[in-house]
Amino acid sequence: MEFEALKPAKKARIGIYTIGLKAYWNQFPGLKERIEEYGKFLEKKMSVHGDVVNYGLVDTESEARKAGYWFNEQNVDLIFCHSATYSTSSAVLPVHQICKAPVIILNLQPTARINYRDTTTGEWLAHCGACPVPEIANAFNRAKIPFRLVSGLLGLEETPEISLADEKTSHRMEATRAWKKIEEWIRAAAVPRTLRESRFGFLGNTYNGMLDMYSDFTMIQAQTGLHVEVLEMGDLDKMMKDVTDMDVKRKLEEVERMFEISGDSPSDPIARKPTQEQLDWSCKVAAAQEKMVKEFDLDALTYYYHGEPGSYFEKLQSGFIIGHSLLTAKGIPCSGEGDLKTAIAMKIADILGTGGSFSEVMTVDYDDETLLLGHDGPFHIAISEGKPILRGMGLYHGKQGTGVSVEAKVRTGPVTLLNVTQTGDGNLKLIISEGESTDGEIIHVGNTQTPVKFGKHPDQFMEEWFMEAPTHHFAMSVGRNTEIFRKVGELLACKTVTL
Structure with a gap:
């Protein structure tokens, strides 16, 4: 039976940002825009379950500080750190030293298999999100910042024109499993927000x-x-x-x-x-x-x-x-x-x-x-x-x-x-x-x-x-x-x- 709630539950406020290395942008044209689009895809899909705010790209230590203060202003319940390509951990840690909301690292690869024959360095960098995750985990651990991790496939419906690999992975188990975890975290974050209000x-x-x-x-x-x-x-x-x-x-x-x-x-x-x-x-x-x-x-x-x-x-x-x-x-x-x-x-x-x-x-x-x-x-x-x-x-x-x-x-x-x-x-x-x-x-x-x-x-x-x-x-x-x-x-x- 369906009933109209007298007081609907609150939606969680979810923060997201995408990480990268600033030195790459001039070296590999299109890489910056490509990973930003991946971040926008995440934002849109997460918005089904929560109120999502996307800071965008964080690629330096000074940008990380700005992001931390911005997430505080947004009163977020949970932050997803989208590991889209390599980034130094120094460009990630300040976000979470400033904003104490729980953090989840998203290690989501766009393709199930790179195009080995034709892949360039720039193409590889768009698929190496796993590379900085151990470094970030180590920095969090030493800074006594609890973190969670979701690994899998990004789950795109279409392959971007710039890609040399097949990035249509929404049907893959590795994508559906990862998105189930992401959805659960977002829904779960609505509980403490609702309870404290x-x-x-x-x-x-x-x-x-x-x-x-x-x-x-x-x-x-x-x-x-x-x-x-x-x-x-x-x-x-x-x-x-x-x-x-x-x-x-x-x-x-x-x-x-x-x-x-x-x-x-x-x-x-x-x-x-x-x-x-x-x-x-x-x-x-x-x-x-x-x-x-x-x-x-x-x-x-x-x-x-x-x-x-x-x-x-x-x-x-x-x-x-x-x-x-x-x-x-x-x-x-x-x-x-x-x-x-x-x-x-x-x-x-x-x-x-x-x-x-x-x-x-x-x-x-x-x-x-x-x-x-x-x-x-x-x-x-x-x-x-x-x-x-x-x-x-x-x-x-x-x-x-x-x-x-x-x-x-x-x-x-x-x-x-x-x-x-x-x-x-x-x-x-x-x-x-x-x-x-x-x-x-x-x-x-x-x-x-x-x-x-x-x-x-x-x-x-x-x-x-x-x-x-x-x-x-x-x-x-x-x-x-x-x-x-x-x-x-x-x-x-x-x-x-x-x-």
């Missing part, structure tokens, strides 16, 4: 006694840049007072489009067909939740509030799940039980367009060798296998109140789990694992549930996962996202573990 709502409190989920808001902001806006139930109640009958009607129409309204569960006596009163109340609360998100300019929300039994606030929180599922599908991830770290995991997955549904381990099917992963509470409708089902809940297990819950399954196919936890020294840590969502059975108790098979026995997977000391919730995303999540971890300077 984000406002996460924290409504209520963290579920009492769940020690794994407690986090220091200052630590969260220090490591991600995001602001935590502490909200009260009274803030939501204020929005409730502004909800009109027309707001409720529109929200009910939205719910009827997006969800299947269930009958009674065939097995669980507390999972019933939602009453019209429950649906109307949930839709009124959902309308208020969306108003609150807009009022406080939120990018994500974590929440939990049980309320005094029989109180108004208990009734108010009983209507949370539908609205928070709708918000999650619209780019405002909502995590239950006050789990702020999992809201971050969900937001990372959502920024990357991979979903990110609130989950935990529910049970193991040893016959199918799958783990049933899900939770009561919000679901990312955009990655659902068919229409999610709404069930009336006579009891929110482990919590107070009754209301409407979502029963749904993430669509069949590859999935990647992303866990954001906190280590004993107070640092955030990412734990990543890929699996396969299967078409196995689920239970009909009003929870989101997805049977997932991993590349190892469930016992082995659980032992390895649990030994990493995760937060017990995590975000389930669709697709094989290990590499891009790892890049996010690197850009956020978080320890990252892949199982």
